Amino acid sequence: MIRTSSKVVATCVVATFLWVSAAMAGEVEVLHWWTSGGEAAAVGVLKDMLKKEGHDWKDFAVSGGAGANAMTALKSRAVSGNPPTAAQVKGPQIQQWAEMGVLANLDDVAKANNWDKLVPPQVAKIMKYDGHWVAVPVNVHKINWMWCNPEVFRKAKAKIPTTWDEFVVSSDKIKKAGFIPVAFGGQNWQEATAFESIVVGVGGVDFYVNTLVKADPKAIDSDTMVKAFETLRTVKKYTDKNAPGRDWNLATSMVIKGQAAMQFMGDWAKGEFTAAGQSPGVDYVAVPVPGTSNSYLFNVDSFIMFKVKDKAAQEAQKTMARLILSPEFQTVFNLNKGSIPVRFGIDRTKFDDVAHRSMSEFEATASDGSLQPSMAHEMAVYPAVRGAMFDVITNFYNSDMSAKEAAKKLAAAVKEAETE
Structure with missing residues (x-):
């Protein structure tokens, strides 16, 4: 650390x-x-x-x-x-x-x-x-949960994804069926929450530790991190135009109401489903974010x-x-x-x-x-490093910055934060 x-x-x-x-x-x-x-x-x-x-x-x-x-x-x-x-x-x-x-x-x-x-x-x-x-x-x-509305998946004849390739296939079907694939809130901590789950899903536990826990600039500036940023951009592709600024619970409500198929969020989202009178395994399904079935990011x-x-x-x-x-x-x-x-x-x-x-x-x-x-939820790195990571992640998410440039900027930002 x-x-x-x-x-x-x-x-x-x-x-x-x-x-x-x-x-x-x-x-x-x-x-x-x-x-x-x-x-x-x-x-x-x-x-x-x-x-x-x-x-x-x-x-x-x-x-x-x-x-x-x-x-x-x-x-x-x-x-x-x-x-x-x-x-x-x-x-x-x-x-x-x-x-x-x-x-x-x-x-x-x-x-x-x-x-x-x-x-x-x-x-x-x-x-x-x-x-x-x-x-x-x-x-x-647990941070790396994906909350799903099974009825939306059934209507779209799509499979709840366990890999990022399956995520793209299912999201295309859901979008074609007239639903929003991913309910999302455009706030920096929500973007970081999704991103850290993507990092462990794309690169594995050791890569996650080296990049978002140990914050090693050399590990961050890598092809694997480029792929993680590219995957984050893919996720954004399947969100709706009203996502920027949306609170997390409103995004959860979209899944509850059947407007959206899935949401990447920690298990506090379960309280929203419970308050709406929904039952796990029936009205909603909670599964690991694609690629993270053998990982557990904790807060x-x-x-x-x-x-x-x-x-x-x-x-x-x-x-x-x-x-x-x-x-x-x-x-x-x-x-x-x-x-x-x-x-x-x-x-x-x-x-x-x-x-x-x-x-x-x-x-x-x-x-x-x-x-x-969890890096996003203040468990992995000191506030200065976490803030530097947040800045790069949210700037990438809300701009046309390339994934390769984002990986380099993230490595540089972390290195600078270490000296503060």
Whole structure:
């Protein structure tokens, strides 16, 4: 993983809040961005579980921006020397906070509750700094899903594709039948979401790791990356003219209503189908993006704990960390979120068929090394590198730039971002 100098906050932050004063004994002030119905309900369960063990929860919820607003609020609090005691932080940003020496060590909680055996090493690595647990994972979203309306495929006499060649054949039939092959939203994160699935589908897991996780400029500037960009352009060919600026959930609605055949999106899309009263395997089908049946790109939400002096507050933090990975919370939260548990050994009874498949694939890919972090969803590279990738991907998608030029620009952008 690429390492760059942390620019999360000014250097003076380290001196100002190595120790955070707890507002009262046994209280954790928790910054998070889970404010929608199901998510808020799940957070309420964690709050109640914490209270049952004698600790208080002070909510610091920041909605909007898929977490961007929350990170802005966290940095503001940190600069002023008054961060919350716990905060929802993802991916390499965990490492950036840990580098400043301000995070609590969770090794004792992890050891007592067997985290190293329950959490896959690919996920645990992101939650650790210098081999020590400094964050606790909450859930797993699979990114490389393709959501399909089987009725549209039947009407078009097309096959749900498993390869990119089949994708072209099926999309041509769907288009000829009067439907939109791909429901798409023209926003940079949606373009990056589709692109990273294409990269692993076209180049395989090792190529994905070298290009979008390790961000090796030499691997990026290659014929395989050129092919990935060409495939992204092929996907665009089968979207509709109103795609630019469309929100992801509106694109999902197009599949639900039978206006479009398929959508490339993470498993949060399942919530839209569920809300519409649709059943998996009947009204909709969830399958891997073409070429990715043996791959799993993951997005994991997690919490970091800031150092506190107060002993009761320390115990509250440790209790919260333990409860997050408890079977009860893992089940309740992920049923509400549409994601799956991040730890092994959870009873699958209450989960639907899509979740069952995701859970099985999560375990299988964790064993064979095909479980990899999502670049598009902040799990693989630092923000500066991710931003550089986004810029090139969206510029390519929205221009007549050649795929060869895009590969060269992506390699150059990553190399420049490394030095920042």
